[in-house]
Amino acid sequence: MIWLMAAAEARRRRGRLFTEPDIDDDSTGDKEAYMASILARYRKTLSDRTKFHLGYPYNLDFDYGALTQLQHFSINNLGDPFIESNYGVHSRQFEVGVLDWFARLWDIEKDEYWGYITNCGTEGNLHGILVGREVFPEGILYASKESHYSVFKAARMYRMECEKVDTLLTGEIDCADFKVKLLANKDKPAIINVNIGTTVKGAVDDLDLVIKTLEDCGFSHDRFYIHCDGALFGLMMPFVKRAPKVTFKKPIGSVSVSGHKFVGCPMPCGVQLTRLEHVNVLSSNVEYLASRDATIMGSRNGHAPLFLWYTLNRKGYKGFQKEVQKCLRNAHYLKNRLIGAGISAMLNELSSTVVFERPKDEEFVRKWQLACERNMAHVVVMPSVTVDKLDHFLDELVEGRSMWYKDENVKPPCLASDIGSVNCCCPQHRMIS
Numbered sequence: 001m002i003w004l005m006a007a008a009e010a011r012r013r014r015g016r017l018f019t020e021p022d023i024d025d026d027s028t029g030d031k032e033a034y035m036a037s038i039l040a041r042y043r044k045t046l047s048d049r050t051k052f053h054l055g056y057p058y059n060l061d062f063d064y065g066a067l068t069q070l071q072h073f074s075i076n077n078l079g080d081p082f083i084e085s086n087y088g089v090h091s092r093q094f095e096v097g098v099l100d101w102f103a104r105l106w107d108i109e110k111d112e113y114w115g116y117i118t119n120c121g122t123e124g125n126l127h128g129i130l131v132g133r134e135v136f137p138e139g140i141l142y143a144s145k146e147s148h149y150s151v152f153k154a155a156r157m158y159r160m161e162c163e164k165v166d167t168l169l170t171g172e173i174d175c176a177d178f179k180v181k182l183l184a185n186k187d188k189p190a191i192i193n194v195n196i197g198t199t200v201k202g203a204v205d206d207l208d209l210v211i212k213t214l215e216d217c218g219f220s221h222d223r224f225y226i227h228c229d230g231a232l233f234g235l236m237m238p239f240v241k242r243a244p245k246v247t248f249k250k251p252i253g254s255v256s257v258s259g260h261k262f263v264g265c266p267m268p269c270g271v272q273l274t275r276l277e278h279v280n281v282l283s284s285n286v287e288y289l290a291s292r293d294a295t296i297m298g299s300r301n302g303h304a305p306l307f308l309w310y311t312l313n314r315k316g317y318k319g320f321q322k323e324v325q326k327c328l329r330n331a332h333y334l335k336n337r338l339i340g341a342g343i344s345a346m347l348n349e350l351s352s353t354v355v356f357e358r359p360k361d362e363e364f365v366r367k368w369q370l371a372c373e374r375n376m377a378h379v380v381v382m383p384s385v386t387v388d389k390l391d392h393f394l395d396e397l398v399e400g401r402s403m404w405y406k407d408e409n410v411k412p413p414c415l416a417s418d419i420g421s422v423n424c425c426c427p428q429h430r431m432i433s
């Protein structure tokens, strides 16, 4: 029901996007002017909406002016990035360059990895889990219940048996529960989705503990496959001091990351890397393409590799490190100010995702484009989120709360079961902490 209402609302807002038949018939001048006015208005909306954006992990700060000259080409990397197809308008050289960059980041030799630039982090998960299933057709998929919904989508699509594992209050996978579930299914290989930053709380699963739990339960390295979902933090963690390392030196099978999140890109994209040995199980020869095809999609966006290449080259490891540090600093700033204002909040150690009390006013939520779940909302501090923007947000939030909770009988929500009573500032828990 709720989505039906939302769909009706969206339809109502869509407004008029096409010229009326009478303009359609005669002068093209009128038509062009009309279309230009629609685009101008749309551009204004985009720029306004960009200004008030805090909830999604997208870096909205980039300038790809140098690449506009390439908009005139239909660049398509269909098929395997490492094998030429007959279609010559491609950007494989850039795609492979980007993949090599990530291979170096995640410690795998050039001749030992395979990967491609995907349409998004979800496609990376779909691919990683597919590789796992092809390696272990009888395997059971294990994923913490705070994993991204694309992981459970994969389980449904591939009709895999799936065990949902409990989480700790931080949002990390609970390895005690993982152990119980592994021991109950000792006869079948394990395919595990490990979160390098969960969507809601930015929690990083303890990869080393996951591996140790598998080993302790008698799973040798040839009986498990680990896919690391690093949609957001896959690109931040390597630059956080003291953060545990995501590396192919450990017994993992694949890592994926979103390209439009921390890097920032006008179109969604992502990177998926796996071991070359695994991909041979997956690929089949498609004569029509004259190319091996181990990717999920057919046609693939040939512009995305250029955008990624451009930013990776411009910023480099040093540039990313600086931005990661800035994000973590600003996230702490936000969390401390929330707590200072008596608002429930939590920030995981390796994260720039600040979880806090869900604002009472839906208009406020919409304005700042906050993602909400149960009593929680979050702000993901990305390079485009400045202290000024945070101050503006905090001022409005504090002002809003003074109205929402003006009446003694209306109380802020309790977040104890979401983020723990120590982080909860609701009237009941404020006293304790």
Ligand SMILES: *Cc1c(COP(=O)(O)O)cnc(C)c1O
Pocket (backbone or CB within 6 Å): 119, 120, 121, 122, 123, 125, 148, 150, 195, 197, 198, 199, 229, 230, 231, 232, 258, 259, 268, 269, 270
């Ligand atoms: C965003 C996200 C995804 C999905 O990435 P898309 O690029 O939006 O498809 C998967 N996993 C996690 C943890 C995410 O945060």
